[in-house]
Amino acid sequence: MSRMQVQEKIYIAGHRGMVGSAIKRKLEKEGFQNFLFRTSSELDLRDQAAVHAFFETHKPDHVFLAAAKVGGILANNTYRAEFIYDNLMIQNNIIHAAYKSGVKKLMFLGSSCIYPKMATQPMQEDALLTGLLEPTNEPYAIAKIAGIKMCDAYRAQYGCNFISVMPTNLYGPNDNYDLEKSHVLPALIRKFHEAKKKKKPSVMMWGTGTPKREFLHVDDLADACYYLMNTYDEQGFVNIGVGEDIAIKDLALLIKKVVDYDGNIEHDLTKPDGTPRKLMNVSKLHSTGWKAKITLEDGIKAVYESLQSKSWY
8 A cells, every 4th residue: 555645735625623734734744745725715615516626626646534514512403404415515525526536545534423322332333323323413423424435435336545534522722612612621621721710619510520531632633544544445434532531520620630720610410411421442443553642631731731822711
């Protein structure tokens, strides 16, 4: 299998998002400079003709498909039509254009929400399509499942070297710290920081704190994506995670320590806990020779130290 060459053209769809920007940083670190970038205002990835014209004109060698319409539970459940339409159109257009223009290799990035709501923990790749999805984000999950199957179909029929990866919960640079829309880890960082700054006696967290979640630093994800782009060539997909999880209460205590907040943690038991556990089985990933390197504490410390430019800091 040939490795990516530094002179080759690389198109990162979604290069300004948390995942796409991390992949860009990783590739730059490895010496890559021949990038193709387009913002959503410059290229509407839902526009088939525009996407095909872009690919035919620029003919990228490698594609990282990290562009998607994303959001939390409320957004997923409210804008159900947009979440399935936009994501299907984005990935359909890019995958088909990649085939038509002769892209050497494409990586499709999905989400752990593709797994059945009641999937056996830790979630293994062969659990896909074995049960019902979580209803609130079903449209998004169906789009991502379609992306995996589309890559497999183009591999089977046309011989395309298209692969898929499924990251676990991510955190790191370019994360969202909006308390209404962010995920649990960045939300807790902001809550503890603001409580420290305003000298509040306590921080309120949702639920009991007993559910367990897995967290992967986005720079580790980018490292895994680069590694798999150079070494992996199979149908199906690969989970990318750390293979360990942590109770939300223990996560809160860890963030409290990193932020150096000396108040108390209170629980709003009127708020839901959510799924008891969501952990990736990463044995397939480990068998390829890659393992996560950034510990959760080190990752949170690095993230917190980088936040001084934020308006709320």
